[in-house]
Structure formats: C-alpha cells, structure tokens
Amino acid sequence: MLNQVSFVIVQALVSLKRNIWLTIASILTVMTALILLGGSVFFLANTSNLATSFESQIEIAVFINDNQNREQVIDLRNQIQVMAGVDTVELTAKEDAIIEFQESMGSSSLLEDLGGINPFPDKITVKATDARLVEGIANQIAEINGVDKVRYGQGILEKLIQFTDWLRWIGIAVVAAFAFASFLLITLNIKTNVNSRENEIQIMRLVGASNGLIKWPFFIEGLLLGFIGGIISIGIVGIGYNWLLQYIITTLAFLPVVADQMFMISVFALMLIGGMIMGVLASVFAVRKFLK
Amino acid sequence: MISIKNVSKIYSNGARALSNINLEISKSEFVFLVGPSGAGKSTLIKLMYREEEATRGQVFIDTINLSRLNPKQVPLLRRRTGVIFQDFKLLPTKTVFENVAFAQQVIGKSKQEIKVNTLNILELVGLSRKKDSFPSELSGGEQQRVCVARALVNKPQILLADEPTGNLDIDNAWGIMELLDKINREGTTVVMATHAMHIVEKMAKRVVKVEEGRITDHKLGEAY
Numbered sequence: 001m002l003n004q005v006s007f008v009i010v011q012a013l014v015s016l017k018r019n020i021w022l023t024i025a026s027i028l029t030v031m032t033a034l035i036l037l038g039g040s041v042f043f044l045a046n047t048s049n050l051a052t053s054f055e056s057q058i059e060i061a062v063f064i065n066d067n068q069n070r071e072q073v074i075d076l077r078n079q080i081q082v083m084a085g086v087d088t089v090e091l092t093a094k095e096d097a098i099i100e101f102q103e104s105m106g107s108s109s110l111l112e113d114l115g116g117i118n119p120f121p122d123k124i125t126v127k128a129t130d131a132r133l134v135e136g137i138a139n140q141i142a143e144i145n146g147v148d149k150v151r152y153g154q155g156i157l158e159k160l161i162q163f164t165d166w167l168r169w170i171g172i173a174v175v176a177a178f179a180f181a182s183f184l185l186i187t188l189n190i191k192t193n194v195n196s197r198e199n200e201i202q203i204m205r206l207v208g209a210s211n212g213l214i215k216w217p218f219f220i221e222g223l224l225l226g227f228i229g230g231i232i233s234i235g236i237v238g239i240g241y242n243w244l245l246q247y248i249i250t251t252l253a254f255l256p257v258v259a260d261q262m263f264m265i266s267v268f269a270l271m272l273i274g275g276m277i278m279g280v281l282a283s284v285f286a287v288r289k290f291l292k
Numbered sequence: 293m294i295s296i297k298n299v300s301k302i303y304s305n306g307a308r309a310l311s312n313i314n315l316e317i318s319k320s321e322f323v324f325l326v327g328p329s330g331a332g333k334s335t336l337i338k339l340m341y342r343e344e345e346a347t348r349g350q351v352f353i354d355t356i357n358l359s360r361l362n363p364k365q366v367p368l369l370r371r372r373t374g375v376i377f378q379d380f381k382l383l384p385t386k387t388v389f390e391n392v393a394f395a396q397q398v399i400g401k402s403k404q405e406i407k408v409n410t411l412n413i414l415e416l417v418g419l420s421r422k423k424d425s426f427p428s429e430l431s432g433g434e435q436q437r438v439c440v441a442r443a444l445v446n447k448p449q450i451l452l453a454d455e456p457t458g459n460l461d462i463d464n465a466w467g468i469m470e471l472l473d474k475i476n477r478e479g480t481t482v483v484m485a486t487h488a489m490h491i492v493e494k495m496a497k498r499v500v501k502v503e504e505g506r507i508t509d510h511k512l513g514e515a516y
Contacts, residue, residue, distance in 0.1 A: 003403070005395075007397045007398075011397075018385040019385065143457045200385075202381070204368070204394075204398060205367075207370075207398055207442065208399060208446075209367060210367045211364075211367075
C-alpha cells in the first residue's frame with residue numbers, strides 16, 4: 001500500500017517535470033483563468049458596494065403638522081420607528097431646525113426678524129433598510145394622522161434604483177461570464193493535456209495497473225496545477241487590487257471601495273479552491289474516458 | 293492453459309473479425325498465428341488479454357472465464373499475461389530501467405525487489421548497459437527487447453506477441469525470436485501472431501492459420 005502511495009505521488013511529480021511545457025502551459029492557463037475569475041469578483045463587490053452606497057443616501061423627510069404637541073410628535077416618531085423596513089429615524093424639532101438654519105445663514109437674529117414666529121415644522125428623517133421599500137414606507141407614513149407632507153425624491157428614486165440594479169447586474173454578468181470562461185479554459189486545457197497522454201494510459205492498463213492507480217497520478221497532477229496556478233493568480237490579483245485601492249483612495253477619495261480583509265481572503269480562498277477543484281475534476285473526467 | 297470455444301467477434305461497427313473459433317493451447321507451448329492482414333490474428337490475441345470481449349463463445353485462461361471477468365479483475369489477469377507489440381508501446385518519457393520497473397510498481401512491489409528484478413531481466417535481454425537511455429535513443433531491436441523485458445519481469449505464465457518483429461530488420465528479428473524461444477523453453481507459454489513466414493518455417497513450432505476470421509489450417513511442431 002505504502003509502495004503504491006509513494007509510486008502515485010512520485011509518478012505525478014515526475015510526469016509534471018518531464019512534460020514540463022505542458023505543465024507550464026497548464027499553470028499559465030489556470031493562472032489566467034483564475035485572475036479573470038478573482039478580478040471579476042472584486043469588480044462585482046465594488047459595483048454592488050457603489051450601488052448600496054448610492055441607495056443609502058436616500059432619505060424620507062416627514063414634516064409634521066403644526067398643531068401636534070411635543071408628545072404627539074414623539075409618539076409619531078415611535079410609530080414610524082417600528083414600521084417594517086425602517087432602519088433609522090431622526091427627529092429634528094422645529095426649535096433646532098431654525099437654529100441650524102440661522103447658523104447656516106450666518107445670522108443670529110432670524111427668529112426676531114420673523115417677528116418671533118418659527119416657520120419651520122418638526123421634521124422626522126427616515127432611512128429604510130432597502131431603497132426599494134422607500135416608496136411604500138413614505139405612502140404609509142403619509143396616511144398617519146398629524147403628518148403634513150412626505151418627501152423622498154419622487155421621480156429620482158425610481159431612476160436611481162434602475163441605475164443601481166443595472167450596476168449590480170453588470171457585476172453579476174461579468175462574474176458569470178468569467179467564471180464560465182475560467183471553467184472552460186481550465187477543463188479544456190487539462191483535458192488536452194490528458195488526451196495527449198492516451199498512449200501512456202493504455203500502457204498502464206496493459207501492464208496490469210488498476211484503474212485507481214492510473215487515475216490517482218492524474219488526480220494529483222490536476223490538484224497541483226490548480227494549486228500552483230491558484231497561488232500565482234492570488235499574488236497577481238492581490239498586488240493588483242491593492243495598487244488599485246491605493247490609487248482610488250488617494251486620487252478618487254469620493255468613490256467607495258471594498259477593502260475588507262476578510263472579504264479579500266474569502267475571494268483568494270475561492271480562487272485557490274476553485275482552481276484545485278476544476279483541475280482535479282477535469283483530470284479525472286478526461287482519464288475516465290480511457291478506462292473501460 | 294488457453295482455451296477458446298466457439299468464439300465469434302463482431303465489432304460495434306458491424307465488422308466480423310472472428311467466426312466460430314476453437315483453439316486449445318497447452319502450458320509451455322509455442323504457437324504461431326499466421327495469415328494475411330485483417331484475418332483476425334490481432335483480434336484473437338486481444339481476446340486473450342481481455343482488450344476485447346467475444347461476441348459469442350468463451351475464452352478461458354486456466355479456469356478463468358474471461359467473459360465473466362468483471363472490470364476490476366482485468367488488471368489481475370494482465371499481471372499474469374505479458375504482451376508485446378509491433379509498435380513497442382514504450383513510455384517515451386521514461387528510461388529503459390523505468391519502463392521495466394513501471395510494470396512492477398503498478399502491482400506494488402518493493403523498491404528493492406523492483407531494482408533486483410529489473411537489473412536481472414535487463415541482463416537477460418542484453419540491455420544492462422542501456423538502462424538509463426530513453427526509448428528514442430535505442431534501435432528498433434533494442435526497443436523491442438525492452439518490451440520483452442517489461443512483459444516478462446512479473447514472470448507471467450503467458451506471453452502474447454502481436455507482430456513483434458514487424459518493425460525489425462532480419463538480424464534484430466532473429467535476436468527477438470531467440471529470446472522468445474529461450475523464454476518458452478523455461479516454461480512460458482508463447483502465442484505469436486506474425487506475417488514473417490521465414491521465421492515460422494525455421495522455428496518449426498505449432499502453427500495456426502487464420503483467414504477471414506476462421507482457422508483454415510493447423511500444423512504441429514514441424515516446418516510449415
């Protein structure tokens with residue numbers, strides 16, 4: 001048993017070494033495919049992040065009728081707070097609103113100038129958990145007694161959601177296309193590699209090698225090709241993405257970027273494991289064809 | 293040793309290769325299969341190491357019915373049967389030593405055992421000095437000797453040879469025949485398909501003539 005295990009491992013390593021050009025071609029293919037895959041995942045994450053960042057800026061402004069006293073206003077705020085889909089609620093009392101306005105105008109006597117009448121209503125600023133819920137929440141709030149007006153950027157909101165949906169779909173389409181391309185590149189390359197060794201497989205069968213013993217070296221070769229290609233591609237994508245992050249942070253600071261370490265590690269793990277799985281499956285399926 | 297009973301073989305494309313063949317080969321016999329190209333000699337050899345299965349009839353090696361062999365048992369049969377071909381079938385990326393060692397590695401022999409057996413068999417076929425050469429560095433005759441060494445290293449009871457001298461000049465062909473004769477005298481059953489009638493005549497062994505998938509003539513141990 002031990003003899004056969006060491007035979008299988010040595011067999012795989014020797015074969016990778018003696019078919020060195022095929023090995024290099026396969027590693028480069030796996031590497032290119034995984035760079036496309038990893039790069040597209042980062043692209044998706046950033047487009048999705050950009051979309052979420054746009055959407056998070058949408059607020060509902062709820063203006064309260066002047067005839068509501070303080071307790072009623074707080075009660076209104078509490079009612080809105082517990083509504084489904086509401087994320088945060090912030091009350092700006094009319095007294096604070098005029099002070100804010102005064103400050104922004106650079107004046108200290110606005111209230112006196114207006115004859116002591118505060119024209120600002122109490123205002124509740126509502127943020128939804130999802131931009132798609134904004135319209136429904138706004139309509140619900142408008143129905144509540146004591147609410148005067150509700151504003152949420154009607155007309156613009158729909159266009160914004162259309163745009164962010166489109167942004168997300170592009171990200172998903174890019175990942176799907178590149179994942180498919182990587183799968184094809186890796187499996188076709190390894191299949192071609194195995195097919196070119198049909199003679200070797202036939203000879204192994206001829207001298208009485210069991211199917212398992214024929215398959216295992218190819219299994220290990222596929223795993224190693226996936227692993228080496230994966231490591232190189234992670235290096236390239238990692239360095240490339242970090243460079244891009246630095247560039248964006250220093251020159252286009254207003255653009256939100258995904259720089260979460262855990263997320264990056266997950267993508268790298270996906271690339272490595274994906275490459276190894278594709279390498280192994282392609283090898284084993286290609287060899288199986290020759291084992292009757 | 294080898295028993296072929298009422299065997300017919302029709303390939304999946306409809307081509308009929310063998311029709312109702314009956315053949316008994318005893319232990320330690322040397323049998324030539326002769327006949328024109330496409331007569332069915334190679335198919336008959338392939339049935340004996342279960343590369344092909346009979347469409348009808350049965351093939352036995354000792355008491356093993358090859359038609360009833362499940363795929364997992366086929367490698368075990370192949371370890372008892374050495375096979376050599378006209379086109380050698382050596383692994384181009386392995387040295388002479390590694391090609392011969394390979395047949396033992398796949399059945400799990402120890403490193404020490406493999407080394408001793410391989411060096412002994414290379415001595416027998418006269419290739420000790422070329423053990424580190426790659427097949428592309430050898431002549432046709434030398435390559436065929438490596439194949440004989442590989443086929444024999446696990447001490448099979450049967451050696452099947454499909455046109456083993458087909459790619460060799462006369463001197464090299466005789467070298468291989470002397471080797472096969474020696475192996476046969478030591479007790480291995482040899483079945484060899486060939487076109488080379490000068491070899492068949494001179495060796496004076498049992499001859500089975502195959503034509504259009506049928507056995508048409510049969511001579512025992514005399515000049516044909």
